[in-house]
Amino acid sequence: MAEVEIFSAEVCPYAQRTRLMLLEKGIEHSLTEIDLKNKPDWFAEVSPYSKVPVVRRGDDLVWESSVINEYLEELYPHPPLMPKDPGRRALARIWIDFANVKLLPTWYRVFLEQDKARRAELAARLTEYFRFMEFEGFRKASQGGPFWMGKQVGLVDLCYYPWFERLPALEHYRGIGLPEDCTQLAAWIRRMASRESVKACAQDAAFYIQGYSHYADGTEDGVTARDMRAGTG
Numbered sequence: 001m002a003e004v005e006i007f008s009a010e011v012c013p014y015a016q017r018t019r020l021m022l023l024e025k026g027i028e029h030s031l032t033e034i035d036l037k038n039k040p041d042w043f044a045e046v047s048p049y050s051k052v053p054v055v056r057r058g059d060d061l062v063w064e065s066s067v068i069n070e071y072l073e074e075l076y077p078h079p080p081l082m083p084k085d086p087g088r089r090a091l092a093r094i095w096i097d098f099a100n101v102k103l104l105p106t107w108y109r110v111f112l113e114q115d116k117a118r119r120a121e122l123a124a125r126l127t128e129y130f131r132f133m134e135f136e137g138f139r140k141a142s143q144g145g146p147f148w149m150g151k152q153v154g155l156v157d158l159c160y161y162p163w164f165e166r167l168p169a170l171e172h173y174r175g176i177g178l179p180e181d182c183t184q185l186a187a188w189i190r191r192m193a194s195r196e197s198v199k200a201c202a203q204d205a206a207f208y209i210q211g212y213s214h215y216a217d218g219t220e221d222g223v224t225a226r227d228m229r230a231g232t233g
């Protein structure tokens, strides 16, 4: 029996963050797929927020993808996916926080918002965030390296990439793409897409376009959509 167990869902970008982490580290694990539209009764016992991902290891039950990935980084330090220097570690955490607190709530609200004027405001904010990531984030933090924190792939790359695999759904439903001047982010997406870990759990555009249809027509009523609408996601 594998030491680490992940409760996951194929559609879920947060779970993909942790699946990428397990693959990049080569951590042996077992995966239990949760049908988010029909969660088993026992799921409440392992997931206090009723969300994936959750990781179980011995007596440890850990949820929240960013917390899980740092937990795994501490337990399995090789290969290191965080910089050594405290200042650079802090910078990595700032960008992970930016994803969680700014980018992703706006991303989901652009899908969920049915009012066109409010949606246009959110779309403008999302585009501004993409540029901020390119010019204040990637270009500075990477110090000329191919990945977010430099030479090696790291936690920040794994934290953002799943949403960039889903960009075709954003373009399809909301006509929003990566701005043309975000050239380094565009190259980083291609670089990430060619990694073995990414290929091992990638899905195509059609899968995501189908997966986001209920977000786009406003009928999605899962815990995540409710949290994002309420500003608590």
Ligand SMILES: N[C@@H](CCC(=O)N[C@@H](CS)C(=O)NCC(=O)O)C(=O)O
Pocket: 009, 011, 012, 013, 014, 015, 036, 050, 051, 052, 053, 063, 064, 065, 066, 221, 222, 223, 224, 225, 233
């Ligand atoms: N902040 C959480 C978010 C996890 C999350 O929202 N997962 C979604 C799937 S992508 C989920 O399980 N939602 C349950 C539901 O919608 O009912 C994390 O980082 O792990």
